[in-house]
Amino acid sequence: MAARDRYSRKLECARCGHSGFADASENDDKRDGDIGFRIDDMPVGFRPERPSGNPAEFMIRCNCGNVFRFLQKTIYAPGGEPRRRNA
Numbered sequence: 001m002a003a004r005d006r007y008s009r010k011l012e013c014a015r016c017g018h019s020g021f022a023d024a025s026e027n028d029d030k031r032d033g034d035i036g037f038r039i040d041d042m043p044v045g046f047r048p049e050r051p052s053g054n055p056a057e058f059m060i061r062c063n064c065g066n067v068f069r070f071l072q073k074t075i076y077a078p079g080g081e082p083r084r085r086n087a
């Protein structure tokens with residue numbers, strides 16, 4: 001029985017600023033393209049929008065309606081976020 005890598009990652013909504021820590025885990029034995037990623041404990045205010053075994057594709061929805069990836073490729077410095085487009 002393979003062990004699993006467990007870690008916490010801070011989730012932060014870029015739209016409303018809500019944040020919380022998710023407990024996630026991955027297979028210790030990572031095979032090509034399948035690391036068995038999953039979120040074991042989702043912080044209050046967030047829920048899975050499109051679960052995936054790949055953390056770069058796991059989509060999370062905030063209570064405010066914003067959807068973002070668990071692994072966000074771009075980290076913006078405070079105050080450096082792109083302007084939101086208003087319809």
Ligand SMILES: [Zn+2]
Nearest residue numbers: 013016062064
């Ligand atoms: Zn939000």
